[in-house]
Amino acid sequence: MDLPLAGIQVLDFSNYISGPYCPMMLADMGAEVIKVESHQGDMLRYFPSTLPNESRMFLGLNRNKRSMVLDLKQPEGREVIYKLVKSTDVVVENFRPGVAERLEIDYDTLSRLNPRLVYCSISGYGQRGPLRNKPGFDQVLQSFGGVAMCQGREHGAPAIVQGSVIDYFTGMMAAYGVMTALFVRERTGIGQKIETSLLEATMAIQAGRLVWAEGEPREVQRDLHGGISxxxxxxxxxxxxxxxxxxxxxxxxxxxxxxxxxxxxxxxxxxxxxxxxxxxxxxxxxxxxxxxxxxxxxxxxxxxxxxxxxxxxxDLFDHPQVLANEMIVTLEHPVVGRFRMIGLPLKLQKTPGKIRRPAPTLGQHTEEILTSLGYTAEEIASLREKKVI
Missing domain, CATH: 3.30.1540.10 (formyl-coa transferase, domain 3)
Structure with a gap:
């Protein structure tokens, strides 16, 4: 039986954690994800890692994707995107507001080429408001959004929750939005734009805290504190x-x-x-x-x-409970070699997802994708000479 999202094509323009996690979740369910990177590549590739010549974080957030390198500032690079988007179902980007418009790969531009397109924008603080252009990162939003204060209240000083929980939850929110929009498209035939942000995810993950009844003072106990636990x-x-x-x-x-x-x-x-x-x-x-x-x-x-x-x-890599739930898989990477990583956290009984490939090396599939679009070997060589790819 086909994978649940077989036939869905995704263009992933995102970097770091919150952006890439969303299309990876779609890829795990069978979507064909093309990760479009600059010549420099996703900045997550350069995060400190004890692995030789590869980032542990990048490996963990980009499996089941293909990578192509494109200079989107050049017209020939954008032309490749315009050809791809005609058969694309989903776009995911986490540029700062206004960058996609400057690159001419924004929703209005791409949806004119494909009205069925589902376009997901992830930002730090949202697309509107006085902080819309401010860069957003997990720990910054934890501090802005009350998480650090609540985490450290019992001990006095604020404290950061380690593990990029806001980034991951934002990516999950984005995937939830994409799936909802795809379902609507099945009913109506119409695509649409989705917006979410680290700020909105920071607030959503605190839904039980963010309740303020009329007449309550500002300083109230919003958490059930540990007590003896x-x-x-x-x-x-x-x-x-x-x-x-x-x-x-x-x-x-x-x-x-x-x-x-x-x-x-x-x-x-x-x-x-x-x-x-x-x-x-x-x-x-x-x-x-x-x-x-x-x-x-x-x-x-x-x-x-x-x-x-x-x-x-x-300890999780070998724990019998983890293994019983098939939560560890082994993959082969062209640079790292054999490595173990998390399996599928979501299991569909009749149409399960599948881990088909490890995270790609930078530009690993550029020629393959261009060839599928009809580019000749001579045209590909010309794009490489011009540093478009």
Whole structure:
């Protein structure tokens, strides 16, 4: 059976993380993604990496794509795009507002060539407003959008959530928008432009916090703070325990040998335990030092208490639970050689996606794509001589 997005062609003009993640998700489901890069290439290719001559981040965000190099500032480069877009279903770009117009690859220009085109623009702060031209990056928007303040409030100083969570969530929002627009096109035959931004994703990922009732003061508790739940040091390693409810509190106390605390009137509700979190965490912390994280994990799980030993990322590559869900795959790359990476995080029962190729080298498929458009060997050589490709 065909892959779910077989026959969908995507032009990917994006760089860094939030942009490329969106078309990669589409490619995983079978879309044919052409990554259009400048002679310099996606800036993510140059992120620091311990891998020889390749960026770990680039490998992780650009599988299942083909790469072609084009100088879009030259008319011949734009002409290639105009030929491609006639058979293209989706365009994804994350230029600053106004750049696509200057390059003459904006929605208005391309949709005149293909009215069925779905065009997704990702920006830092949105396409309108006083900050529209400001560069946007994950940690910048975490700081602007309240994430850093909320993350660090318990400890005083603001703190960044590591792992580019805003970038990834923006890419997911963009893919959600593209799929919605493609569905609308199936019903109406009409394409459209989609806009999203790091700012909008930063707010969307905090939907449970961004509720302000009339009459509430500015300073209110917007998060259910950890209380006694959190990370504890053990005799060897660390463990995270979630014990908000009375059931989990009872199980935790039983495992730790602190049964006398279960029905103590000072701690017999979630609100009371949260109010007394400091002395409670001290008592719990002393108890956790008696055994290792592995030992506590087994004991707590046997009593139904949600917990996990704090593990390094590398453990995931061989963990039986990860492998049971086919979340690690092995690929072959022309520069890096054999490497393992994350598998498909979304599994369709009847029409599953597929990882068909690793991330491309810069311009790896330029000639192949130009040939498919009808360019002759002489014309391709001329484009190369002019540094169009």
């Amino acid at each position: 959190g990370i504890y040091e053990t005799r060897q390693g660390y463990i995270y325990v979630s014990a908000h409810t009375q059931k989990f509190w009872s199980g935790l106390c039983t495992v730790l040998g602190l049964e006398h605390l279960i029905d103590d009137p000072r701690y017999n509700s979630m609100a009371k335990r949260s109010a007394e979190a400091v002395p409670l965490r001290k008592m719990l912390g002393e108890a956790f030092l008696q055994k290792t994280a592995d030992e506590w994990e087994q004991l707590l799980e046997a009593h139904g208490v949600p917990c996990s030993k704090v593990r390094p990322l590398e």
